[in-house]
Amino acid sequence: MAESSSPLPPLCERISHKSYFLRAVDLTILGLLLSLLLYRILHVNQKDTVWIVAFLCETCFTFVWLLITNIKWSPADYKTYPERLDERVHELPPVDMFVTTADPVREPPLIVVNTVLSLLAVNYPANKLACYVSDDGCSPLTYFSLKEASKFAKIWVPFCKKYNVRVRAPFMYFRNSPEAAEGSEFSKDWEMTKREYEKLSQKVEDATGSSHWLDAEDDFEAFLNTKSNDHSTIVKVVWENKGGVGDEKEVPHVVYISREKRPNHFHHYKAGAMNFLVRVSGLMTNAPYMLNVDCDMYVNEADVVRQAMCIFLQKSMDSNHCAFVQYPQDFYDSNVGELTVLQLYLGRGIAGIQGPQYAGSGCFHTRRVMYGLSLDDLGDDGSLSSIATRKYLAEESLTREFGNSKEMVKSVVDALQRKPFPQKNLKDSLETAQEMGHCHYEYQTSWGKNIGWLYDSTTEDVNTSIGIHSRGWTSSYIFPDPPAFLGCMPQGGPEVMVQQRRWATGLLEILFNKQSPLIGMFCRKIRFRQSLAYLYVFSWGLRSIPELFYCLLPAYCLLHNSALFPKGVYLGIIITLVGIHCLYTLWEFMNLGFSIQSWYVTQSFGRIKTTCSWLFSVLDVILKLLGISKTVFIVTKKTMPETKSGSGSKKSQREVDCPNQDSGKFEFDGSLYFLPGTFIVLVNLAALAGCLVGLQGRGGGGSGLAEACGCILVVILFLPFLKGMFEKGKYGIPFSTLSKAAFLAALFVVLSVGN
Ligand SMILES: O=c1ccn([C@@H]2O[C@H](COP(=O)(O)OP(=O)(O)O[C@H]3O[C@H](CO)[C@@H](O)[C@H](O)[C@H]3O)[C@@H](O)[C@H]2O)c(=O)[nH]1
Numbered sequence: 093m094a095e096s097s098s099p100l101p102p103l104c105e106r107i108s109h110k111s112y113f114l115r116a117v118d119l120t121i122l123g124l125l126l127s128l129l130l131y132r133i134l135h136v137n138q139k140d141t142v143w144i145v146a147f148l149c150e151t152c153f154t155f156v157w158l159l160i161t162n163i164k165w166s167p168a169d170y171k172t173y174p175e176r177l178d179e180r181v182h183e184l185p186p187v188d189m190f191v192t193t194a195d196p197v198r199e200p201p202l203i204v205v206n207t208v209l210s211l212l213a214v215n216y217p218a219n220k221l222a223c224y225v226s227d228d229g230c231s232p233l234t235y236f237s238l239k240e241a242s243k244f245a246k247i248w249v250p251f252c253k254k255y256n257v258r259v260r261a262p263f264m265y266f267r268n269s270p271e272a273a274e275g276s277e278f279s280k281d282w283e284m285t286k287r288e289y290e291k292l293s294q295k296v297e298d299a300t301g302s303s304h305w306l307d308a309e310d311d312f313e314a315f316l317n318t319k320s321n322d323h324s325t326i327v328k329v330v331w332e333n334k335g336g337v338g339d340e341k342e343v344p345h346v347v348y349i350s351r352e353k354r355p356n357h358f359h360h361y362k363a364g365a366m367n368f369l370v371r372v373s374g375l376m377t378n379a380p381y382m383l384n385v386d387c388d389m390y391v392n393e394a395d396v397v398r399q400a401m402c403i404f405l406q407k408s409m410d411s412n413h414c415a416f417v418q419y420p421q422d423f424y425d426s427n428v429g430e431l432t433v434l435q436l437y438l439g440r441g442i443a444g445i446q447g448p449q450y451a452g453s454g455c456f457h458t459r460r461v462m463y464g465l466s467l468d469d470l471g472d473d474g475s476l477s478s479i480a481t482r483k484y485l486a487e488e489s490l491t492r493e494f495g496n497s498k499e500m501v502k503s504v505v506d507a508l509q510r511k512p513f514p515q516k517n518l519k520d521s522l523e524t525a526q527e528m529g530h531c532h533y534e535y536q537t538s539w540g541k542n543i544g545w546l547y548d549s550t551t552e553d554v555n556t557s558i559g560i561h562s563r564g565w566t567s568s569y570i571f572p573d574p575p576a577f578l579g580c581m582p583q584g585g586p587e588v589m590v591q592q593r594r595w596a597t598g599l600l601e602i603l604f605n606k607q608s609p610l611i612g613m614f615c616r617k618i619r620f621r622q623s624l625a626y627l628y629v630f631s632w633g634l635r636s637i638p639e640l641f642y643c644l645l646p647a648y649c650l651l652h653n654s655a656l657f658p659k660g661v662y663l664g665i666i667i668t669l670v671g672i673h674c675l676y677t678l679w680e681f682m683n684l685g686f687s688i689q690s691w692y693v694t695q696s697f698g699r700i701k702t703t704c705s706w707l708f709s710v711l712d713v714i715l716k717l718l719g720i721s722k723t724v725f726i727v728t729k730k731t732m733p734e735t736k737s738g739s740g741s742k743k744s745q746r747e748v749d750c751p752n753q754d755s756g757k758f759e760f761d762g763s764l765y766f767l768p769g770t771f772i773v774l775v776n777l778a779a780l781a782g783c784l785v786g787l788q789g790r791g792g793g794g795s796g797l798a799e800a801c802g803c804i805l806v807v808i809l810f811l812p813f814l815k816g817m818f819e820k821g822k823y824g825i826p827f828s829t830l831s832k833a834a835f836l837a838a839l840f841v842v843l844s845v846g847n
């Protein structure tokens with residue numbers, strides 16, 4: 093499809109962001125950590141167990157820093173030139189777009205609808221697109237909203253294309269007034285479209301909570317007497333684009349699906365939903381590329397699909413090796429600093445090795461790779477090698493791997509051989525699609541094992557990602573400004589703790605499943621440095637243990653009157669280490685336009701999430717490995733963007749885009765997540781108070797100013813907890829948590845002093 097006539101400028105370029113200065117800083121920090129370890133080894137005899145515990149913790153931190161240095165060594169991403177696409181490519185390839193939703197209460201249908209509308213309106217020929225929405229909540233309300241939205245889409249899509257609107261999610265677009273003179277054609281169209289959108293939101297709102305319309309129409313019959321965890325498969329063609337010429341007024345296909353659910357059948361959460369999406373779309377449109385977004389991740393840049401195609405279609409850079417194109421995840425609410433910084437420095441770093449990790453949303457996959465192909469299976473021209481043809485295309489192996497459906501097998505063969513898909517009536521596939529949503533369809537097939545989205549981890553994204561890299565494929569990262577997709581992120585508090593725990597649990601699960609980099613490092617086609625990069629994320633949960641110890645050590649030493657840190661000039665190692673690390677991370681934030689405040693919040697939240705939330709992931713995975721319980725996926729709550737933010741304070745470019753930025757206050761509830769943090773603060777405060785009144789044990793070595801400073805630093809990092817002790821309501825730590833923490837802290841003090 094793409095032409096490779098060389099005089100034409102490229103569709104994309106790989107940009108390297110490597111910096112010798114930053115490498116030197118990374119190595120300096122590594123060197124300081126190693127010298128600290130050396131000092132500990134040389135002075136081990138004179139000291140007590142504290143010395144050994146500190147040494148073990150610092151060994152972990154050094155190892156983590158080594159992994160980070162490896163990741164940050166050669167960052168890279170891609171710059172694309174979508175404006176060059178038309179002169180280079182005669183016919184753009186089809187793309188199937190997948191949206192997953194699971195709960196109409198935690199994921200309000202109006203958010204889903206906005207995401208779908210933004211997808212339908214992207215800058216791409218409408219006859220090449222199809223949008224599939226998977227609803228694990230089996231909600232008639234979601235289906236109703238989609239039906240209404242597809243009617244509104246007939247106004248919205250032409251409007252966006254006619255006026256080249258940038259943000260194509262109506263709830264965001266209509267937050268600003270139009271910049272045209274009143275009475276102009278544009279402003280009339282704008283008013284009319286806005287009115288229609290308001291009608292749509294009103295209808296969805298009216299339908300929420302009342303169900304009389306459910307009985308009124310036959311179309312909703314399938315939803316009668318269903319529960320979200322107990323119902324048959326539902327597949328509905330919401331809108332079929334029969335125009336098929338790709339003009340500006342056309343609206344792409346919209347299909348609603350909800351796979352069968354039974355209470356005693358395990359559904360593999362989002363991964364299971366994705367695999368059903370792959371199958372249904374395989375039958376109906378079988379596009380070679382598949383875009384996947386979470387239901388809150390609307391398109392913020394109309395050219396997203398074209399940008400991704402620049403990478404896939406650029407032949408000269410062995411595009412056949414690129415399995416997927418990932419965009420970073422950005423958010424319209426909450427404190428975006430942490431994730432932006434993480435994605436920019438670490439994300440780009442991994443992108444520079446074998447390619448970014450698939451992050452679950454904002455990613456374009458190639459269908460063939462999802463069907464299990466390895467890089468070696470392809471010849472130079474990108475078609476299947478003769479060995480691979482024999483291996484993959486034998487009828488009985490196809491049925492064994494993909495399930496017992498002739499149509500499915502045929503669509504897989506077509507996809508593997510890159511045959512163009514003939515236009516057909518979507519409704520013709522309804523019956524087969526229904527069958528493929530059956531609970532037992534995947535039984536004894538390779539779905540979730542080698543094919544599609546992989547099971548056995550609640551972070552199905554990273555699990556699937558390492559599977560792809562292990563088969564030798566690369567991936568590409570595009571980092572556009574403004575962000576390509578924007579979604580919703582829970583604010584600091586219980587909701588975010590649940591999410592962080594799920595992530596840490598899912599990642600740790602992979603360390604112990606068959607994708608583990610510990611096994612694959614030497615025998616699979618994944619690059620060694622890429623394996624190390626995965627190891628860094630998979631070990632998030634484990635980091636909670638040394639961090640928890642390290643937050644308690646200064647207090648213990650102060651109370652026990654023993655030395656934690658080196659004495660004399662050697663204390664310089666610690667001071668330089670902390671100093672350089674602070675300046676370095678601060679620079680990372682300010683370089684991206686974030687404030688000192690957001691840097692501090694991130695450092696503080698970093699310690700809180702590790703010690704309070706990730707800690708539980710260790711427990712989750714132990715229980716899972718012992719076969720006592722399964723890990724669960726609790727969907728995060730999504731909120732609509734507020735109508736308009738009134739805050740006039742100075743914010744960075746990225747921060748301005750986030751209307752819901754709250755006061756940054758931390759919320760608490762009675763859950764166990766907040767016990768470790770409260771305990772840490774109490775212990776450190778008690779140690780400082782004890783030191784002031786001269787309450788100290790008989791430990792050797794003697795503690796001093798360094799240990800006291802350590803305690804102060806910990807309290808500063810856990811400041812939200814200190815504040816929470818004096819607040820009421822949702823911003824206050826509940827009395828039950830406080831009293832448990834106080835009891836544990838008292839025990840800790842007694843043991844430290846008396847020991
Ligand atoms: O049983 C389920 C559970 C979840 N989902 C969908 O999965 C998506 C992600 O869920 P969310 O609660 O938003 O999780 P996050 O932690 O915000 O999501 C990130 O982390 C997840 C796990 O790593 C990935 O699946 C996501 O793509 C990634 O954006 C949403 O669209 C859900 O509707 C389902 O379809 N079925």
Ligand SMILES: [Mn+2]
Pocket residue numbers: 386388579580728
């Ligand atoms: Mn989410």
